Amino acid sequence: EDQVTQSPEALRLQEGESSSLNCSYTVSGLRGLFWYRQDPGKGPEFLFTLYSAGEEKEKERLKATLTKKESFLHITAPKPEDSATYLCAVQGVLGGGNKLTFGTGTQLKVEL
Amino acid sequence: KAGVTQTPRYLIKTRGQQVTLSCSPISGHRSVSWYQQTPGQGLQFLFEYFSETQRNKGNFPGRFSGRQFSNSRSEMNVSTLELGDSALYLCASSSSGTMTQAFFGQGTRLTVV
Numbered sequence: 686e687d688q689v690t691q692s693p694e695a696l697r698l699q700e701g702e703s704s705s706l707n708c709s710y711t712v713s714g715l716r717g718l719f720w721y722r723q724d725p726g727k728g729p730e731f732l733f734t735l736y737s738a739g740e741e742k743e744k745e746r747l748k749a750t751l752t753k754k755e756s757f758l759h760i761t762a763p764k765p766e767d768s769a770t771y772l773c774a775v776q777g778v779l780g781g782g783n784k785l786t787f788g789t790g791t792q793l794k795v796e797l
Numbered sequence: 798k799a800g801v802t803q804t805p806r807y808l809i810k811t812r813g814q815q816v817t818l819s820c821s822p823i824s825g826h827r828s829v830s831w832y833q834q835t836p837g838q839g840l841q842f843l844f845e846y847f848s849e850t851q852r853n854k855g856n857f858p859g860r861f862s863g864r865q866f867s868n869s870r871s872e873m874n875v876s877t878l879e880l881g882d883s884a885l886y887l888c889a890s891s892s893s894g895t896m897t898q899a900f901f902g903q904g905t906r907l908t909v910v
Contacts, residue, residue, distance in 0.1 A: 721901075728903050782847065785830070
């Protein structure tokens with residue numbers, strides 16, 4: 686069974702204070718690893734898909750990286766509007782289709 | 798283009814009742830997946846429908862069921878509601894293949910009293 690563990694559960698940063706969120710996973714065979722952002726009361730918003738170890742993707746202040754066992758979401762010089770819950774999910778070869786297995790998320794708070 | 802639309806946004810039901818939630822995917826998307834989100838468990842996969850057929854199913858009791866229509870719209874039904882069914886139910890739509898980006902709706906907040 687695919688499993689995803691995210692750490693830390695919660696993170697408070699000062700504006701401009703860079704940090705990283707961790708996503709550790711075990712999967713039968715990785716088809717893809719996904720990062721989402723979720724604001725309170727809303728559905729998850731897609732950020733990145735990573736497919737193979739060594740792959741990196743960037744979007745504004747966010748950069749996602751992937752190894753064979755974990756992924757990191759690096760946040761550079763965050764702003765208060767980056768405050769949200771960040772979710773990591775994997776899609777494995779077993780089961781087929783578009784099933785995603787999610788971690789429980791990292792709740793990020795960026796303060797002025 | 799229009800995003801994923803879920804209706805209703807909020808529901809309050811009594812234990813023992815049943816409920817039907819609706820999801821309209823992005824135009825052209827044929828895959829619809831349903832997830833239950835609770836504070837303790839996070840997002841958990843319920844099932845996926847593709848071209849009106851259930852393609853995948855999570856570990857939920859048979860009280861949870863779904864269907865997909867020829868226009869790709871999907872409904873999920875929960876019978877004999879329990880207090881523990883209170884959650885945010887999210888629908889995600891994807892294009893035809895696998896390993897494709899899933900777009901989520903705003904969710905339906907179900908409260909069982």
